[in-house]
Amino acid sequence: MVKHKLKNSDFLSLKHLDGDDLRDFLEVAHRIKKEGTKGMRPLVNKAIALLFEKPSTRTRVSFEVAILRLGGDPIVLSGEELQIKRGETIEDTGRVLSRYVDGLVVRTFAQQRLEVLAQVATVPVINALTDECHPCQALADMLTIMEYKGSFEGLKLAYLGDGNNVCHSLMRACTKLGMEIAVATPPGKEPMEKIIEESRENSQVYGGKLVLLNDPLEAVQDADVVYTDVWFSMGKEAESEDDTQLFAHFQVNSELLRYAKPDAIVMHDLPAHRGKEITDEVIDGSRSAVWDQAENRLHAQIALLGMIFSG
Ligand code: CP
Ligand code: NVA
Numbered sequence: 001m002v003k004h005k006l007k008n009s010d011f012l013s014l015k016h017l018d019g020d021d022l023r024d025f026l027e028v029a030h031r032i033k034k035e036g037t038k039g040m041r042p043l044v045n046k047a048i049a050l051l052f053e054k055p056s057t058r059t060r061v062s063f064e065v066a067i068l069r070l071g072g073d074p075i076v077l078s079g080e081e082l083q084i085k086r087g088e089t090i091e092d093t094g095r096v097l098s099r100y101v102d103g104l105v106v107r108t109f110a111q112q113r114l115e116v117l118a119q120v121a122t123v124p125v126i127n128a129l130t131d132e133c134h135p136c137q138a139l140a141d142m143l144t145i146m147e148y149k150g151s152f153e154g155l156k157l158a159y160l161g162d163g164n165n166v167c168h169s170l171m172r173a174c175t176k177l178g179m180e181i182a183v184a185t186p187p188g189k190e191p192m193e194k195i196i197e198e199s200r201e202n203s204q205v206y207g208g209k210l211v212l213l214n215d216p217l218e219a220v221q222d223a224d225v226v227y228t229d230v231w232f233s234m235g236k237e238a239e240s241e242d243d244t245q246l247f248a249h250f251q252v253n254s255e256l257l258r259y260a261k262p263d264a265i266v267m268h269d270l271p272a273h274r275g276k277e278i279t280d281e282v283i284d285g286s287r288s289a290v291w292d293q294a295e296n297r298l299h300a301q302i303a304l305l306g307m308i309f310s311g
Pocket of ligand 1: 056058
């Protein structure tokens with residue numbers, strides 16, 4: 001049962017959840033979305049710190065609201081305003097914050113930085129995005145796909161662009177749910193080797209499939225879901241116009257969507273760079289699931305916090 005696995009635990013990636021855990025989780029999140037939190041108050045008298053070393057709109061606000069809905073007190077901390085800025089280590093910060101608060105939601109750079117923090121923290125630590133993965137995003141993404149498509153088996157998701165944190169968490173989630181994920185990146189922008197290996201192993205166990213390509217049209221062919229993200233993640237901004245040119249053929253536009261299934265949906269974790277990785281016409285068009293996807297961050301995180309802090 002996923003509830004038992006998550007209870008009082010860190011949530012640092014999707015690596016340790018199996019396919020059944022993900023399905024259980026999504027059922028709970030879906031129910032919470034439909035029925036509301038119905039007196040769920042696991043965070044009464046609890047404070048949760050949200051420590052962000054990178055900007056955020058969705059993750060920060062949806063976690064703040066989720067914590068409030070569950071009866072808790074969110075405390076937002078920017079890395080810029082903490083002693084981290086003057087060289088205090090993340091470990092010492094985690095040790096001290098653990099004495100004040102009941103949980104830590106952390107957005108940072110290297111996955112290793114999150115993991116060393118989690119090792120010394122004595123309260124649950126939740127990954128709110130690292131350079132390596134964005135597991136809370138993938139939970140909301142899978143909830144969105146479940147709502148639009150009904151089930152996962154046999155579905156094909158085409159991910160176009162940079163083989164980044166969002167791509168990595170999608171690779172893990174799709175291959176555990178028995179989906180095909182076709183990842184198309186420019187050469188040199190492929191996902192990390194260790195996540196490729198892990199996703200291939202998942203595919204063997206759960207009947208999913210991972211296809212790695214450099215051709216966006218081939219990836220989108222007959223896809224049920226077309227997904228893109230920024231070409232340059234936070235902390236890895238484009239250095240030249242040539243960098244941007246690398247991705248030019250990977251734009252999700254109406255022309256490209258003609259290759260997908262007629263009922264394909266379009267997803268983007270946001271923030272979007274309109275006119276770069278996605279056109280206005282597509283993000284604002286009838287196939288866009290983007291706003292429901294953004295809303296689902298809230299429902300998925302209420303479910304997640306509910307399980308971690310259940311009495
Ligand atoms: N998708 C997402 O994580 O958005 P924010 O960076 O605004 O939190
Ligand atoms: N890949 C993006 C995701 C933003 C939510 C980034 O890391 O900037």
